[in-house]
Amino acid sequence: MDIDPRLKEAQKQLPATSGVYLFLDARDYPLYIGKSVNLKSRVASYLRVNTQGMEERIQRMVHEAKTLRHVVTETELLALLLEDSLIKKYLPIYNIKQKQFRDYRYVKLSADKFPRLVSIKVPENDSGPIYGPFRDKFFVERLEQIFARYLGFRTCTDANPTVSCIELDLGKCLGPCVIDEVHETYDRMSQAVVQFLEGQDPGVVSLIEDEMNESIAALRFEHAKRLREDLIFCDAFFNRQRFNHRFRVEHLTVKAQRKGQACYKFENGALREVLLRDGRICKVGEQLDLFDLSVVKEDDPRFLLDRANLVYNWLAKNQRDVEYEFLGQDGSDSAASFK
Numbered sequence: 022m023d024i025d026p027r028l029k030e031a032q033k034q035l036p037a038t039s040g041v042y043l044f045l046d047a048r049d050y051p052l053y054i055g056k057s058v059n060l061k062s063r064v065a066s067y068l069r070v071n072t073q074g075m076e077e078r079i080q081r082m083v084h085e086a087k088t089l090r091h092v093v094t095e096t097e098l099l100a101l102l103l104e105d106s107l108i109k110k111y112l113p114i115y116n117i118k119q120k121q122f123r124d125y126r127y128v129k130l131s132a133d134k135f136p137r138l139v140s141i142k143v144p145e146n147d148s149g150p151i152y153g154p155f156r157d158k159f160f161v162e163r164l165e166q167i168f169a170r171y172l173g174f175r176t177c178t179d180a181n182p183t184v185s186c187i188e189l190d191l192g193k194c195l196g197p198c199v200i201d202e203v204h205e206t207y208d209r210m211s212q213a214v215v216q217f218l219e220g221q222d223p224g225v226v227s228l229i230e231d232e233m234n235e236s237i238a239a240l241r242f243e244h245a246k247r248l249r250e251d252l253i254f255c256d257a258f259f260n261r262q263r264f265n266h267r268f269r270v271e272h273l274t275v276k277a278q279r280k281g282q283a284c285y286k287f288e289n290g291a292l293r294e295v296l297l298r299d300g301r302i303c304k305v306g307e308q309l310d311l312f313d314l315s316v317v318k319e320d321d322p323r324f325l326l327d328r329a330n331l332v333y334n335w336l337a338k339n340q341r342d343v344e345y346e347f348l349g350q351d352g353s354d355s356a357a358s359f360k
Contacts, residue, residue: 031089035061040093044086053115056104082115125154152218169193220262265329272348
């Protein structure tokens with residue numbers, strides 16, 4: 022594989038610290054953006070002579086790259102935030118993440134007589150609450166299965182169905198289109214779906230647990246295993262949805278458990294202030310230019326979801342070293358933790 026000698030020379034100058042690296046083409050436009058806790062070591066892995074095991078996509082990228090740039094960050098989280106912002110700003114062709122970003126889905130409840138879940142690619146001028154974004158259509162399909170299985174929420178696509186279908190026969194729909202007596206119950210289930218999407222358990226967990234215990238008692242272990250998978254999915258969904266919602270509308274403070282570690286302050290999803298390891302306080306737009314990049318596309322809900330997931334995953338990974346709390350819009354503090 023041919024590698025431009027300028028890449029090799031630039032790699033020698035890299036520090037063994039956290040930061041973001043950018044492989045650029047002949048026009049100085051990013052082909053690929055990545056982050057690492059050790060820039061020198063990470064970039065060296067792209068420029069090795071033996072390419073066995075390296076993705077063909079990455080081999081092509083290195084072959085096309087002409088120059089290399091980097092930004093040193095004080096912490097790993099800052100590297101993650103900067104990488105995320107730069108990828109969304111430049112949409113490099115060799116970054117898989119930007120393709121995933123474009124495939125997000127939103128959902129809403131239809132305005133039909135008997136509401137159903139509607140998947141939306143790009144929400145524009147939609148009336149009523151919109152939930153998400155979620156990572157792809159398959160995740161939305163999983164939600165539909167959960168709602169049908171435990172709440173009897175319909176999955177048919179007709180705006181106003183008038184005939185019975187197999188879902189009713191299988192017990193996966195209450196059948197409001199043909200059974201007048203369940204209309205009130207279906208209204209309650211519609212509200213339960215809204216609760217679920219907002220990260221609040223409307224009683225689904227207890228339904229799954231009861232059915233799982235019955236299956237185990239009846240020695241139906243395969244069925245119990247599937248129920249446990251649903252239980253894990255719901256629990257993880259609730260935790261993440263609550264965090265994502267609060268991250269976007271409240272103030273989040275991340276504190277270190279030990280001295281000498283960085284602390285962070287977010288407001289409505291935007292990074293506003295960092296207390297660095299040496300006691301320096303950096304605010305957006307003052308000392309470090311990279312913080313300006315951290316507020317790119319703040320009005321895009323897909324961008325904020327990605328950032329919320331990024332911070333959530335980082336907190337979960339580092340939960341022994343950090344703690345966090347939300348400050349609500351009413352000024353009330355609310356400590357939070359991972360289960």
